[in-house]
Amino acid sequence: MDQLNWNETINKLNGVGPVATDKFASLGVSTIRDLMFHFPFRYEDLQARPLESILDGEKVTLKGTVVTPAVVNYFGGRKSRLTFRMSLDEHNIISVSFFNQPYLAKSVEVGQEKAIFGKWQSDRQNLLGMKIIKLNEDNGDFNPVYSTTKGLKQTQIIKAIKSAFEASASSIVEVIPDNINHKYRLLPLNKALYQMHFPKDAREFKEAERKIIFQEFFLYQWRLQATMQQSHKEKGIRVVYDNHDLKEIIMQLPYQLTEAQKKAVNEICYDLLAPYPMRRMLQGDVGSGKTLVAFLGMMATVLAGYQAVLMVPTEILAKQHVVNFNRIFEDMGYHSEILVSAMKAKEKKDVLDGLESGRIRIVIGTHALIQPAVTYKQLGIAIIDEQHRFGVDQRHALMEKVEVEETLNILQMTATPIPRSLAQTIYGDMTVSTIDQLPKGRIPIETKVIDEDNIDFLYNKMAEELKEGHQIYYVLPIIDQSEHLEQIENVNAIKEKLSIQFPEWNVGALHGQLSKDDQQQVMNAYEQNELQILVATTMVEVGVDVPNATIIVIHSAERFGLAQLHQLRGRVGRSNLQSYCYLIGKPTTEQGKKRLEIMEQESDGFIISQEDMKIRGMGDILGLAQSGIPQFKYANLFEDQHIHKVAKDEVTWYLNHPLELEDQEINAIINWLTNQQIKI
Numbered sequence: 097m098d099q100l101n102w103n104e105t106i107n108k109l110n111g112v113g114p115v116a117t118d119k120f121a122s123l124g125v126s127t128i129r130d131l132m133f134h135f136p137f138r139y140e141d142l143q144a145r146p147l148e149s150i151l152d153g154e155k156v157t158l159k160g161t162v163v164t165p166a167v168v169n170y171f172g173g174r175k176s177r178l179t180f181r182m183s184l185d186e187h188n189i190i191s192v193s194f195f196n197q198p199y200l201a202k203s204v205e206v207g208q209e210k211a212i213f214g215k216w217q218s219d220r221q222n223l224l225g226m227k228i229i230k231l232n233e234d235n236g237d238f239n240p241v242y243s244t245t246k247g248l249k250q251t252q253i254i255k256a257i258k259s260a261f262e263a264s265a266s267s268i269v270e271v272i273p274d275n276i277n278h279k280y281r282l283l284p285l286n287k288a289l290y291q292m293h294f295p296k297d298a299r300e301f302k303e304a305e306r307k308i309i310f311q312e313f314f315l316y317q318w319r320l321q322a323t324m325q326q327s328h329k330e331k332g333i334r335v336v337y338d339n340h341d342l343k344e345i346i347m348q349l350p351y352q353l354t355e356a357q358k359k360a361v362n363e364i365c366y367d368l369l370a371p372y373p374m375r376r377m378l379q380g381d382v383g384s385g386k387t388l389v390a391f392l393g394m395m396a397t398v399l400a401g402y403q404a405v406l407m408v409p410t411e412i413l414a415k416q417h418v419v420n421f422n423r424i425f426e427d428m429g430y431h432s433e434i435l436v437s438a439m440k441a442k443e444k445k446d447v448l449d450g451l452e453s454g455r456i457r458i459v460i461g462t463h464a465l466i467q468p469a470v471t472y473k474q475l476g477i478a479i480i481d482e483q484h485r486f487g488v489d490q491r492h493a494l495m496e497k498v499e500v501e502e503t504l505n506i507l508q509m510t511a512t513p514i515p516r517s518l519a520q521t522i523y524g525d526m527t528v529s530t531i532d533q534l535p536k537g538r539i540p541i542e543t544k545v546i547d548e549d550n551i552d553f554l555y556n557k558m559a560e561e562l563k564e565g566h567q568i569y570y571v572l573p574i575i576d577q578s579e580h581l582e583q584i585e586n587v588n589a590i591k592e593k594l595s596i597q598f599p600e601w602n603v604g605a606l607h608g609q610l611s612k613d614d615q616q617q618v619m620n621a622y623e624q625n626e627l628q629i630l631v632a633t634t635m636v637e638v639g640v641d642v643p644n645a646t647i648i649v650i651h652s653a654e655r656f657g658l659a660q661l662h663q664l665r666g667r668v669g670r671s672n673l674q675s676y677c678y679l680i681g682k683p684t685t686e687q688g689k690k691r692l693e694i695m696e697q698e699s700d701g702f703i704i705s706q707e708d709m710k711i712r713g714m715g716d717i718l719g720l721a722q723s724g725i726p727q728f729k730y731a732n733l734f735e736d737q738h739i740h741k742v743a744k745d746e747v748t749w750y751l752n753h754p755l756e757l758e759d760q761e762i763n764a765i766i767n768w769l770t771n772q773q774i775k776i
C-alpha cells in the first residue's frame with residue numbers, strides 16, 4: 097500500500113468503511129494521527145506470572161488448560177457456585193470458581209485453553225472468576241482494550257490501528273529534539289506510539305508511556321513559556337502611582353491586611369510598575385481576601401491616572417463587589433460603577449459615556465464590559481475573577497479595548513488554589529501570587545455528613561443559629577440542565593417546608609428561573625438580613641459574601657465534586673463566628689464516600705484540590721474542567737509531576753539557547769503546536 101500522510105482521514109485506510117468511520121468520529125477520531133493517539137484504556141495481561149508473586153486479593157488474568165469438567169452446586173435457593181480446575185503449567189493446578197453464573201458451565205470443556213480474569217485467593221489457591229476472556233488467534237499475551245462505542249468492536253479497532261501503522265508509520269513526525277530523547281532515553285515517537293498499542297509486556301508499555309507523557313508536557317510548556325517570553329518583550333502600560341498615597345489608603349482600610357495579602361499586593365504593584373505587561377494569577381483559598389487585594393490593584397492603577405475594570409461571572413457578584421468597594425473606598429473619594437447587561441438604557445448609556453470620557457475610573461461588571469459598544473479612555477488594568485468562566489477569546493476582546501501600543505495589564509483570580517510548585521508549573525505563562533493565609537480570628541468550619549433521616553438534628557442546629565441572629569444557606573445541585581425545572585420545584589418545596597418549620601423567620605428562594613431583577617432583590621434582602629434562610633441552587637457558589645451566614649446545608653452532597661463542595665462551604669466562615677457545613681447525602685460510590693470524608697476532615701483548599709486530583713485523575717473532571725487547570729489527554733499533572741518538571745526545565749533551557757536546535761527541530765515543534773489544539 098502507498099504510504100499515507102497521517103493527517104489523512106481514516107476512511108483512506110484499508111478495511112475502514114463509512115460505518116466504522118462514523119463510529120470512530122463519535123470517539124473523536126477522524127485522522128490517522130487521531131487513531132494512533134487513541135490509546136487503550138487498559139491491557140489484558142495474559143502473561144504467565146509465578147503464583148507466589150501474586151498477592152492475595154489481587155485482580156489478575158490467568159491462562160491455562162481446563163483439566164476437570166465444570167461442576168455447579170446450588171445452595172440457599174437460587175445461588176450457585178461453579179468450579180473447575182485449570183493447569184497453568186506442569187507444576188501448578190489451581191481451582192477456578194464463579195458464583196451465580198451456572199450457564200458458564202457450557203463454555204468450559206476439559207482440554208480447552210482459557211484465560212480467566214478474577215481475584216486471586218492465595219490460601220485456597222483459587223481464582224474467584226469475574227470474566228472469561230475470549231481467546232482468539234490474534235491474542236498475544238498483552239492485549240490492548242480500547243474505549244469504544246456501540247457497533248465498533250475491539251477487533252475492528254485493533255485492525256484499523258494496525259493498518260494505520262502499516263500505511264503511515266513513515267509519516268509520523270518526531271517532535272522532541274534528538275538530544276533530549278537521547279538524554280532521557282526516550283523512545284522515538286513512532287516506536288512509542290506503536291508500543292502504546294501493542295506492547296509485548298508491561299515494561300514496554302511503561303517505556304512508551306513515558307515518552308507520550310513527556311511529549312505532552314513538553315509541548316504544553318513550550319507554548320506557555322514561548323508566550324511568556326513574547327509578552328516580556330511587549331511593552332506594557334507602566335502604571336506609575338504614588339506609593340505614599342497607596343499606603344495611606346491601606347492604612348484607612350477597615351481591617352489590617354494579612355501578611356499574605358500584603359505580599360500579593362506588593363507583587364501586583366511590582367508588575368504594574370514594570371515596563372512589560374502584567375500576566376499574573378492570584379490564587380487563594382475561599383474567604384482568604386482575594387477581592388480586597390484586587391481592589392488595591394485597581395486603586396494603584398487609578399492613582400496613576402488610568403481606569404480599572406473588574407470582570408466577574410455573575411451580575412449578583414458584580415453588584416456585591418460594587419457595594420463592597422464603595423463601602424470601603426467612597427469615604428476616601430473613590431467610586432465604582434456597575435456595568436451588566438440587565439440595566440436600564442439610560443443608566444447604561446451614562447456608564448458607557450463615563451468610560452469613554454474617562455469620568456468613570458473604576459468599573460465592575462460582567463461580560464457586558466467587553467461588548468463592542470464599550471470604549472475606555474485609558475484602561476490600565478483588567479482583573480478577571482474566576483478566570484475559568486472566561487475563555488481566551490474574551491481575554492483577547494479585553495485586550496483589544498486598549499488602542500495604544502502598550503499591552504494591557506491582566507490579573508486573573510481563582511478560588512481553586514493548588515500547591516505553589518504545581519501552580520508555577522501549570523500557569524507557566526503567568527506569575528503566580530498565592531494567598532495562603534486566612535484573615536485573623538477565623539474559626540475552622542465544622543463539617544458533618546448527615547443522613548436525611550437525621551433531619552431533626554439539623555433543624556435543631558438551624559434553630560439555635562437563627563436565635564443567635566445568624567443566617568443560613570440551603571443549597572441544591574443542578575448538575576444537568578435537564579433537571580433544571582424539577583430542581584427549581586424542589587427549591588420551592590424546601591422553601592415551603594422550612595417556612596413551616598421556622599415560622600418566625602423569613603425564607604427566600606434563589607434560582608435561575610427568576611428574572612435578574614428578582615434575583616437581585618432576593619440577594620439584597622438576604623444581605624440585609626431581611627431573609628434569614630436562603631434556599632438556592634448553586635448560583636451562590638461563586639464569591640457570594642454574607643459574613644453573617646453561619647450554616648450552609650448542601651443537599652445531595654454526593655453529587656458535587658470536591659472543589660465545588662469546598663467553594664460552597666466557603667460561603668460560611670467568612671467572619672469570626674463559628675460556622676457549620678452540613679452535607680446531606682448518601683453516596684453510593686467509593687469516590688462519593690471518599691469526597692464527603694475528605695470534606696469532613698479537611699478544610700484547607702490547597703489540600704482539597706490535591707485530593708481531588710488524586711481521586712479523579714485529571715480527565716474530564718467537572719470541577720477542574722472549570723477551574724482553568726489545563727487538561728491533558730494522557731499525562732496526569734499530579735502523578736507525573738516529576739516528568740513535568742524535567743520537561744519544563746528542558747523547555748526553559750532550549751528557549752534560552754535556540755541555536756542548540758536544528759531548524760527542522762524548531763519547525764517540528766511549531767508545526768505540532770499550530771496543528772494540534774492544546775487547550776490552555
Ligand SMILES: Nc1ncnc2c1ncn2[C@@H]1O[C@H](COP(=O)(O)OP(=O)(O)OP(=O)(O)O)[C@@H](O)[C@H]1O
Pocket residue numbers: 351352353354357380381382383384385386387388389511535536638639640641643666667670
Ligand atoms: N485582612 C482581612 N481581615 C479581616 N477580614 C478580611 C480581610 N480581608 C478580607 N476580609 C473579609 O473576609 C471576607 C472574605 O474576603 P473576600 O471576599 O475578599 O474573599 P475571597 O478570597 O474573594 O473569597 P471567595 O473566593 O470565597 O470569593 C470578606 O467579608 C472580607 O471583607
